[in-house]
Amino acid sequence: MRKSQLIRRCHVAIMAVAWLVAGSYVSAADLTLEEVIVTGTKRDTAQQDLAIAVTALTENQIKNTFTSDVTALSALAPNVRLNRINGFNAVKGGIRGTAGGNIIKTNDQPVGLAVDDFAINHMQTQFVKLFDIEQIEIFRGPQGTLFGKNTSAGAIAITTKKPVLGEFFGTVEASMGEYSSNQSKATEINLGINVPLSDTIAMRLALIKDDTDGWVSDSKPSLVQPGTGALTPQPYFGGFAPADQRNFVNPPTGRPIGGFDVLAGKLKFLFKPSDFYDALLMFEYVEDNSATPASTNVTPDGEGYVWPLFGFLGNESRGWNDPWKSAQSDTQDSVVDFDQGHKVEVEGVYLTQNFNFDNFTIKSITGMRNSEEILASCYTAEKMTALYDASRNTDQEMLQQELRFISNYDGPLNFVAGAAYYEDDFDFYAFAHLGFREYFFGYSGLNYVYDIQHAAQQRESTAFYVDGTYDLNDKTSITAGFRRTQDKKSFRRLQFGKNAGDDFFNEDMYCGPFC
Numbered sequence: 001m002r003k004s005q006l007i008r009r010c011h012v013a014i015m016a017v018a019w020l021v022a023g024s025y026v027s028a029a030d031l032t033l034e035e036v037i038v039t040g041t042k043r044d045t046a047q048q049d050l051a052i053a054v055t056a057l058t059e060n061q062i063k064n065t066f067t068s069d070v071t072a073l074s075a076l077a078p079n080v081r082l083n084r085i086n087g088f089n090a091v092k093g094g095i096r097g098t099a100g101g102n103i104i105k106t107n108d109q110p111v112g113l114a115v116d117d118f119a120i121n122h123m124q125t126q127f128v129k130l131f132d133i134e135q136i137e138i139f140r141g142p143q144g145t146l147f148g149k150n151t152s153a154g155a156i157a158i159t160t161k162k163p164v165l166g167e168f169f170g171t172v173e174a175s176m177g178e179y180s181s182n183q184s185k186a187t188e189i190n191l192g193i194n195v196p197l198s199d200t201i202a203m204r205l206a207l208i209k210d211d212t213d214g215w216v217s218d219s220k221p222s223l224v225q226p227g228t229g230a231l232t233p234q235p236y237f238g239g240f241a242p243a244d245q246r247n248f249v250n251p252p253t254g255r256p257i258g259g260f261d262v263l264a265g266k267l268k269f270l271f272k273p274s275d276f277y278d279a280l281l282m283f284e285y286v287e288d289n290s291a292t293p294a295s296t297n298v299t300p301d302g303e304g305y306v307w308p309l310f311g312f313l314g315n316e317s318r319g320w321n322d323p324w325k326s327a328q329s330d331t332q333d334s335v336v337d338f339d340q341g342h343k344v345e346v347e348g349v350y351l352t353q354n355f356n357f358d359n360f361t362i363k364s365i366t367g368m369r370n371s372e373e374i375l376a377s378c379y380t381a382e383k384m385t386a387l388y389d390a391s392r393n394t395d396q397e398m399l400q401q402e403l404r405f406i407s408n409y410d411g412p413l414n415f416v417a418g419a420a421y422y423e424d425d426f427d428f429y430a431f432a433h434l435g436f437r438e439y440f441f442g443y444s445g446l447n448y449v450y451d452i453q454h455a456a457q458q459r460e461s462t463a464f465y466v467d468g469t470y471d472l473n474d475k476t477s478i479t480a481g482f483r484r485t486q487d488k489k490s491f492r493r494l495q496f497g498k499n500a501g502d503d504f505f506n507e508d509m510y511c512g513p514f515c
Contacts (some may be wrong), residue, residue, distance in 0.1 A: 098153035110153035132206035145481035163202035163270035184213030214258030216294035220327035258294030284348035396426035415468030
């Protein structure tokens with residue numbers, strides 16, 4: 001993705017004004033290195049005192065990437081590679097070469113992600129918006145003791161800003177730009193406001209609105225037989241003609257595809273009646289109406305890949321130098337609707353409580369997160385439905401309850417011990433057009449019936465862990481930990497339509513995105 005010079009010019013202009021206002025000198029205070037306190041280890045520890053590899057990132061570092069999703073971390077931390085998976089606004093990649101790339105909900109990622117201590121372990125749900133950030137800590141793996149299972153590659157701990165007692169303030173930030181690939185627009189607005197409600201209660205509201213056109217253009221013609229919507233089989237490898245020899249209809253629209261339309265917000269209440277007790281109550285809401293993610297065909301020719309054998313050559317093989325030349329299916333019916341794009345709705349409630357004693361703290365973390373996803377996906381970078389169009393729809397509920405005992409003794413030994421309980425339940429439906437069969441058999445009407453897959457999983461997980469450090473002297477310490485996790489899963493899957501005897505179903509059988 002390439003932004004145009006507009007953002008860079010605005011950035012330079014702002015920096016120039018700031019330089020004139022601040023003066024052309026740098027004080028000794030400006031060069032002072034602040035102590036970075038890491039909280040992802042469940043204890044507040046100075047980064048230089050940790051015996052594990054960790055990168056701590058500030059809010060300003062994230063802003064300077066001009067990217068508000070979690071993939072921005074790839075540019076800021078060594079050995080971290082996070083990208084969007086093809087066809088989805090989901091995270092693939094990992095840390096230190098240990099990566100995940102499977103969109104299937106039953107597969108947990110090798111990189112754990114936690115937002116304000118609430119664990120999120122699926123590719124789709126890990127694609128979080130980075131806003132209202134206090135600090136992000138990236139731990140190289142394995143991190144099973146402190147973060148639990150599925151953190152063999154590492155863990156990412158995101159901490160957002162908390163309300164401040166007794167102060168009223170707010171911030172508004174806006175940015176706009178233009179993609180050089182197709183001159184489409186990108187705008188983003190961030191809002192944060194802190195309101196004191198009493199001497200012991202404060203509220204904070206944080207919002208982000210990301211409205212971004214895609215940097216990929218619908219610029220590839222579709223290849224279908226006029227009047228039927230079917231492909232025209234011609235002699236070629238396997239019985240098919242090269243794409244360049246097919247009939248071109250439905251000319252490209254030139255419109256941008258793959259943009260974002262996301263509204264996300266967090267409402268937080270801090271209650272601190274005394275130094276002994278404080279509670280943070282958070283409400284989360286996300287409404288994502290983004291377009292279906294764009295993809296391009298970069299399949300190399302002459303290397304044995306199936307796609308060129310079917311006649312669908314990669315852009316380079318066609319002689320196209322533009323890497324953003326692509327297409328997207330225009331299927332729009334009750335089962336698969338590309339006009340609606342990717343629709344995601346998230347609602348979450350989280351409560352964190354601290355009980356501060358003289359030599360230790362007891363911390364309780366309670367969270368519930370519900371998400372609904374309707375994800376129409378075109379995997380082929382071709383416009384015709386006769387390849388593969390599908391909608392993956394999921395209804396997911398997550399629950400977490402964790403208790404921690406955090407010591408603060410004057411002696412050489414300090415530790416954190418905890419017990420956690422998790423529930424992660426989902427129902428998943430995939431609806432797919434079967435038009436790919438048209439490719440082999442010519443027009444047969446199969447493009448107007450559908451295949452359905454249904455999967456459901458219920459997971460319960462319990463864990464106990466302890467991690468402690470013993471200081472041998474001022475320069476040497478020993479850290480050791482132990483964790484025991486028990487997982488219980490129940491799973492069921494149905495491949496066909498309304499019952500096991502049906503291979504197909506039609507729109508009359510359709511009962512909604514989640515059936």
